[in-house]
Amino acid sequence: MSLSRNKRPLYQQIKNIIKDRILHGHYPLESNIPPEPRLEEEFGVSKITIRNAIKELVQEGYLETSSGKGTKVIRNTSTSKRSTWKRFTEVLVEEGRVIRKVLLSAEVVIHEEGSRPHALFGDTGLRIERLYELDGKPYIHYSHYFPGWIGEADPSELDAQSLYGWLEEHKVSIAKFRDEFAAASPPPAVAGLLQTGESHPLLKRYRYAYDEAGSVVEYSEGYYHSELQPYVVNYDV
Template sequence: MGLANLSRNKRPLYLQIMNILKDRILHGVYPLGMNIPSEPQLEQEFDVSKITIRNAIKELAQEGYLEKSSGKGTKVIRNASTSKLSKWKRFTEVLVEEGHQIHKQLLRAEIVTNDVGTEPYQLFGEHCLFIERLYHLNDTPYIHYSHYLSMQMSNIEQSDLNDQSLYELLEENGIALEKYRDEFAAATAPSYVEEILHVKEGTPLLKRLRYSYDERGDLIEFSKGYYNTVMHNYVVNYDS
């Protein structure tokens, strides 16, 4: 696992590390019932002090993700987050429960100028933050995401996007999402997306459009995702 990027000029290091470790738990990098790397290993990976690692682990233990046992290491005891929006589980959580690993790869993050007449232009105006990411399912390209965000998120550091949930980053920046609207369709992807996903030209994919709103009803994020469902169907599980 590569060295994680931390910012030395913003929120406390232990909270940054906590979020990175939580993201790994939620995406199956650290499986349920297994130990996470030892404290010395994490100190070396993140290049921080012992107390910083211990504080990060303490936070995750308090949130119910980890259990620390003397002489036995620190074990993952929960790998699902809680959502205040609904009772459905995130799709990635379903995959992790099935034993899969999800790895996120940042392809691009920058302020872009939207073309007149396009949906991003209609939603956000001339400029917005554009984030392009690729999700790997067990090391194979699976989902391609294009995120368009309001300019109020233009201060997000690129290093954060490598290791953290986008929605957690929004929350850390004081933006709580209260409502989603998802639209699904069968569609072919642009040629560059087909190339990234390693699918043949014209292959039908699942296309998901998502509109994410804050508590005032303002649109914060618009995203477009292409899923190669030949590898795995899109699944939604509901808890009663």
Template sequence: MKLTLKKGPLYLQVQEILKKRIISGVYPKHSLIPSELELKEEFDVSLITIRRAVEELSKQGYVEKKSGVGTTVLDNHAISKLSKGQRFSEYLIKEGYHLKKEFASLSTINLHEHAADLVEHFGDECYCVERLYTLEEKPYIHFKHYISKEVTLPENTDLLLDSLYEIFFQQGITFNRFKDEFGTEIPDPSIAEILEIEQQPLLQRIRYSFDINEKLIEYSVAYYNTAIHKYVVNFDV
């Protein structure tokens, strides 16, 4: 496979190709990817380029390189770069809790009326995906995802209950970084009603999701009813 510098640094091109193979299952979870020499021959680049690409995949949590063993696939989710720690939803399920995506809705909104700060990123309009998670059948997390109209979203809202990041990946969108901000805010009355609580300060998480060109693709606001369960970040060391 011949790569060209016209498409950017060679190691990033190799990294993205290998990442797509991992997420699509070409290299299954817990399997070994081809050796550095094999990848060098396939992509016709230097060993330094291959090693840097693999190093980036390791930083993102996709693979682990061990001397004398090779490079093993650790994770095959499009969101791997978000954290090397265990994701909150995975933690709850592992602890035996019943976490369910209850519903999803899709609409197009005028940002000048609803979120003027996002106009510079998304233009006049964007998609708004609203989702509710329940924990032990009780309303627990309310999400609003503001998404660029450059993304094609399924009209069947049941499909929006799946990972949005997998939907993005299937359209060739690769994320470079995420920024999370946490605070406490009083949600709108409509959100408090969905969560079946009185209006009161709740844990709020705002997430910015940027693609490899540093373009904002998704902006999301989540409210957690931590009276049901605290937000937990679990790291393995």
């Protein structure tokens, strides 16, 4: 897996990837993460880089190291009491739910004329599709669109890490997001994946991600089967 060589330290990038894998159940509670040599080979870094990443995750309470027994996942939720903002996934995990993401496809596509991806990125671009399962049931379907200059995506890099971490590795910095919400019936293919009827209205989320120059570098459309779980936003005042 390639990492960005001109962004934040490599061990922090690896720490965030491992943490995302823990959050989404790729490394389940009470299981061991891969041994250091395997992580060194996967990320193409030194032993000290892997150890620094693991050390921080131990300090944050996610991992526990034991001589001769490997490194075990002991927590999959945030341990910081000072953090007042949490991702929706973190909220679900803290409530004891199990959320798993499945990569469906990553390919260069031709955008339909008149569509939002066409208006934003032109005739062609990269599309990544993901399905999120909640307690083993299909819950969210996302289609992510990117401009063609980002190039093709290696599915092995997307299978178990944050999408925005992957963007950062490809030298794309996100400065801000804009979200829009609506009620909409999903396309037939999405309805099939979420096991809902085509005429069944779902919560639809549109997301625009902007770089530091103010250009849209990612646009996504997500359908939430909110009868399984309402979308949650926490506010602290």
